[in-house]
Amino acid sequence: MAITLDLAYPFQGRWLTQNSPANRVPSHGTIAYASSYAIDFVPVDGSGRTAPFTLSSLFRPEPPTRFPGFGRPVLAPLAGVVVAIEGSEPDHAAHRGLPSVGYAVTQSRRAGAGWRALAGNHVMVQTDNGPVVALCHLQRGSVRVRLGQRIDVGQMLAACGNSGNSTEPHLHLQAISGADVAHAVAVPISFHGALPRNGSVVEAG
Numbered sequence: 001m002a003i004t005l006d007l008a009y010p011f012q013g014r015w016l017t018q019n020s021p022a023n024r025v026p027s028h029g030t031i032a033y034a035s036s037y038a039i040d041f042v043p044v045d046g047s048g049r050t051a052p053f054t055l056s057s058l059f060r061p062e063p064p065t066r067f068p069g070f071g072r073p074v075l076a077p078l079a080g081v082v083v084a085i086e087g088s089e090p091d092h093a094a095h096r097g098l099p100s101v102g103y104a105v106t107q108s109r110r111a112g113a114g115w116r117a118l119a120g121n122h123v124m125v126q127t128d129n130g131p132v133v134a135l136c137h138l139q140r141g142s143v144r145v146r147l148g149q150r151i152d153v154g155q156m157l158a159a160c161g162n163s164g165n166s167t168e169p170h171l172h173l174q175a176i177s178g179a180d181v182a183h184a185v186a187v188p189i190s191f192h193g194a195l196p197r198n199g200s201v202v203e204a205g
Helices: 056-059 101-113 115-119
Strands: 005-007 012-016 039-045 073-077 082-085 120-124 132-136 155-158 171-176 187-193 199-205
Touching: 005 171, 039 120, 082 132, 115 132, 171 187
Parallel strands: 005 187
Antiparallel strands: 012 039, 012 199, 039 171, 073 155, 082 120, 120 132, 132 171
């Protein structure tokens, strides 16, 4: 059985847990791209809510700037070396309502283009003993670190965005056995020795 990689939470403030491996594995319904133990965190306000859902939300895309966590700092959950960076992908509109034909088409294109297109803007950090942590869907132009840089736990990496395969601003995190995602194996994770379940709000800081 794979050894669990214990991490610090990669943020401060309140974040809602979604697609947690504490509820099911594979957490996102697929083992593709070593995502079996991936987890999502949605930034929320002090009441534990994301942007208000209105009638307009049901029928129209929403600007990512409408969401309370867009641009919120994303921090290093571990110490290591930055082994991959992407920061130029655009932040697209959020889609929380009825299925959008336009978004479905772009989602299909991203899936066909591979993991980098699905991840959008991202930073990958490799530990000294091998595993790599990928933090994805970051805000365009927000990456604060450089390739090959050694970083410490809690250091700011970038900001929460809505790039890649993301329906609203959130952070996708997964641990894998190496930087080559196509050939990597999923690595189980925990945060301070535990794993939050879907629907739980984590408050860190």
